[in-house]
Amino acid sequence: MSDRIDHLLNETRRFAPPEALAGDSATSAALYEQASEDRLGFWAEQARQLQWEKPFTEVLDWQPPHAKWFHDGTLNVAVNCLDRHVEAGHGDRVAFHWEGEPGDRRTLTYADMTAEVKRLANVLEGLGVKAGDRVAIYLPMLPEAVAAMLACARIGAVHTAVFGGFSPSNLRGRIDDAGATLVITTDGAWRKGKVFALKPTVDEALREPGHGVRNVLVVKRGENEIDWVDGRDVWYHEAMADAPAEHVAQAFPAEHPLFILYTSGTTGNPKGILHTSAGYLTQTSFTHRHVFDLKPESDVFWCTADIGWVTGHSYTVYGPMANGTTQVMHEGTFDTPTPERPWQMIERYGVTIFYTAPTAIRTFMKLGRQHTQTSDLSSLRVLGSVGEPINPEAWIWYRDVVGGGHTPVVDTWWQTETGAIMISALASVTTLKPGSAQVPIPGIEADVYDESGTPVANGDGGLLVIPEPWPSMLRTIWGDDERYRTTYWEKFGDTYFAGDGARKDEDGEIWMLGRVDDVMNVSGHRLSTAEIESSLVAHEGVAESAVVGATDATTGQAVVAFVILKESASKEHSVEEAEQILRQHVAKDIGAIARPRQVFIVPDLPKTRSGKIMRRLLRDLAEGRALGDTTTLADQSVVDAIKEQFRGA
Ligand code: 6R9
Numbered sequence: 001m002s003d004r005i006d007h008l009l010n011e012t013r014r015f016a017p018p019e020a021l022a023g024d025s026a027t028s029a030a031l032y033e034q035a036s037e038d039r040l041g042f043w044a045e046q047a048r049q050l051q052w053e054k055p056f057t058e059v060l061d062w063q064p065p066h067a068k069w070f071h072d073g074t075l076n077v078a079v080n081c082l083d084r085h086v087e088a089g090h091g092d093r094v095a096f097h098w099e100g101e102p103g104d105r106r107t108l109t110y111a112d113m114t115a116e117v118k119r120l121a122n123v124l125e126g127l128g129v130k131a132g133d134r135v136a137i138y139l140p141m142l143p144e145a146v147a148a149m150l151a152c153a154r155i156g157a158v159h160t161a162v163f164g165g166f167s168p169s170n171l172r173g174r175i176d177d178a179g180a181t182l183v184i185t186t187d188g189a190w191r192k193g194k195v196f197a198l199k200p201t202v203d204e205a206l207r208e209p210g211h212g213v214r215n216v217l218v219v220k221r222g223e224n225e226i227d228w229v230d231g232r233d234v235w236y237h238e239a240m241a242d243a244p245a246e247h248v249a250q251a252f253p254a255e256h257p258l259f260i261l262y263t264s265g266t267t268g269n270p271k272g273i274l275h276t277s278a279g280y281l282t283q284t285s286f287t288h289r290h291v292f293d294l295k296p297e298s299d300v301f302w303c304t305a306d307i308g309w310v311t312g313h314s315y316t317v318y319g320p321m322a323n324g325t326t327q328v329m330h331e332g333t334f335d336t337p338t339p340e341r342p343w344q345m346i347e348r349y350g351v352t353i354f355y356t357a358p359t360a361i362r363t364f365m366k367l368g369r370q371h372t373q374t375s376d377l378s379s380l381r382v383l384g385s386v387g388e389p390i391n392p393e394a395w396i397w398y399r400d401v402v403g404g405g406h407t408p409v410v411d412t413w414w415q416t417e418t419g420a421i422m423i424s425a426l427a428s429v430t431t432l433k434p435g436s437a438q439v440p441i442p443g444i445e446a447d448v449y450d451e452s453g454t455p456v457a458n459g460d461g462g463l464l465v466i467p468e469p470w471p472s473m474l475r476t477i478w479g480d481d482e483r484y485r486t487t488y489w490e491k492f493g494d495t496y497f498a499g500d501g502a503r504k505d506e507d508g509e510i511w512m513l514g515r516v517d518d519v520m521n522v523s524g525h526r527l528s529t530a531e532i533e534s535s536l537v538a539h540e541g542v543a544e545s546a547v548v549g550a551t552d553a554t555t556g557q558a559v560v561a562f563v564i565l566k567e568s569a570s571k572e573h574s575v576e577e578a579e580q581i582l583r584q585h586v587a588k589d590i591g592a593i594a595r596p597r598q599v600f601i602v603p604d605l606p607k608t609r610s611g612k613i614m615r616r617l618l619r620d621l622a623e624g625r626a627l628g629d630t631t632t633l634a635d636q637s638v639v640d641a642i643k644e645q646f647r648g649a
Contacts, residue, residue, distance in 0.1 A: 385411045464498045
């Protein structure tokens with residue numbers, strides 16, 4: 001594999017932290033040393049940055065594969081994210097600059113959010129929700145969604161957020177698996193210029209009996225007509241108006257469950273990933289401070305992820321709010337009303353740290369740099385990327401066009417299961433290598449093993465593992481501890497198996513190669529989908545690409561590429577010409593072994609609602625099979641358009 005990913009290394013420029021950040025580098029750099037001398041002592045010190053009701057005396061109790069962190073201490077997660085900032089005199093600090101898609105705006109301070117969450121905690125208790133009960137949150141990007149999560153945390157209820165685009169059966173599956181007794185939703189919200197109704201999905205999900213939901217709490221946003229079930233449905237604003245303003249928070253043990261989040265299943269039923277309180281809050285807040293070089297007094301942080309995904313949990317709600325950060329939050333899509341929207345918002349709120357996904361960056365590239373140029377983006381000082389490997393071309397574009405050529409770009413690797421960032425540069429310390437997640441953060445160990453469980457040499461590839469437990473690790477799969485063991489801990493014993501392929505470069509730094517199920521084997525040669533995609537998008541005519549390994553009678557697997565062309569290229573070449581040019585390009589760039597058997601020029605790529613390319617569907621298409629489960633697809637018409645293309649071919 002090692003020589004196969006050399007393409008990623010063709011971008012050999014290195015970027016040292018800018019002068020302005022260097023002042024902080026000494027403190028941050030010292031963390032590596034501290035953590036390597038005394039890993040548990042290091043995490044204990046990070047945990048002590050939180051406000052504890054009863055301080056912990058034991059750091060880690062590790063009975064593989066079950067970890068307890070700080071478990072004899074008690075705290076309240078919501079108090080850490082809200083009340084303590086108000087008590088420290090920061091009540092007037094803006095927590096959220098929120099913008100609705102139609103352009104309406106709300107500013108909420110830490111005092112406002114604290115008041116909202118206290119009242120909502122009373123509402124939840126009034127509806128009979130107790131510590132340990134599960135609450136499903138089916139809400140789009142509204143401040144009420146943040147309040148709902150923190151109100152659950154405040155009373156010790158376990159939230160399970162379900163992304164607002166999921167279907168009734170997906171929602172029902174999660175409600176049943178978690179055993180939720182309350183659903184918090186909205187009438188509807190704005191998306192692509194229209195009100196998108198959510199309440200009907202909840203009604204549909206709850207139509208068949210057999211669930212345990214007693215109440216549905218409904219935030220008024222879309223003002224769309226909705227059905228109402230008397231005795232079950234409750235308006236949020238009416239319940240809030242009747243609720244007492246004061247709420248005394250109780251402390252819970254460090255290992256009290258905080259939330260369950262279902263991962264978009266590639267195979268089988270979705271897994272309910274369980275996270276608990278203090279360890280999770282310790283690592284999310286620590287990484288948020290040090291990866292992004294956060295200054296809570298002056299920074300304005302914008303993580304664009306929906307709070308229905310783990311990135312929204314860890315880097316909009318828990319990490320940033322534990323740090324008392326001012327944030328930007330938006331409803332709807334980036335290109336509505338115009339593609340200038342994200343850049344205008346960065347200028348309007350003076351965003352200093354921007355955290356988004358490679359798929360968004362490549363979409364911005366496709367739309368063109370002209371949209372960024374009408375706004376003043378000079379407030380930006382750190383950029384982050386998460387969710388997929390970022391190809392060097394997108395990395396450089398992000399830094400140059402969005403970051404004005406001076407901002408560090410931190411590529412952060414982590415998962416729903418890891419809870420928080422695990423492998424990433426630190427903005428003020430690390431000399432950056434475009435395309436690489438680089439090094440484990442202080443206090444984390446990561447390695448690359450071969451199939452037999454031996455660490456690979458520098459320069460070689462294999463499977464990413466985490467040899468030591470970490471504070472924000474998943475504790476189990478909700479209701480299925482056996483699946484927890486077999487999925488993550490069977491392959492390498494007491495070492496966590498992440499399911500990602502990775503390579504160590506000559507310096508021992510880590511390059512992510514995509515899920516191991518995305519690694520192809522062509523004639524006995526291992527090829528990474530990420531590597532070929534990176535080669536394709538490096539071609540001047542290509543906007544975006546997805547590569548899959550399709551079963552091939554001769555070579556085992558064959559490379560099949562799906563490509564979106566840039567406007568200019570589709571004008572210049574016929575589809576047949578473009579296919580030939582790109583097959584040649586990859587063969588030349590990586591080697592004949594990587595030459596795609598087929599290149600399909602397509603108008604769009606099928607993506608999950610969290611923006612991940614659904615390679616499984618593309619593989620089905622490439623192998624001429626009936627399509628598997630398409631329920632997590634964001635836009636069904638994309639697949640139909642590709643199928644048309646196939647008939648044409
Ligand atoms: C946070 C999040 C996890 C999977 C993970 C990996 C991919 C995430 C990445 C990355 C390369 C990065 N992934 N960040 N791959 N470089 N910086 O996305 O969680 O939705 O659970 O996805 O995403 O394959 O295993 P989740």
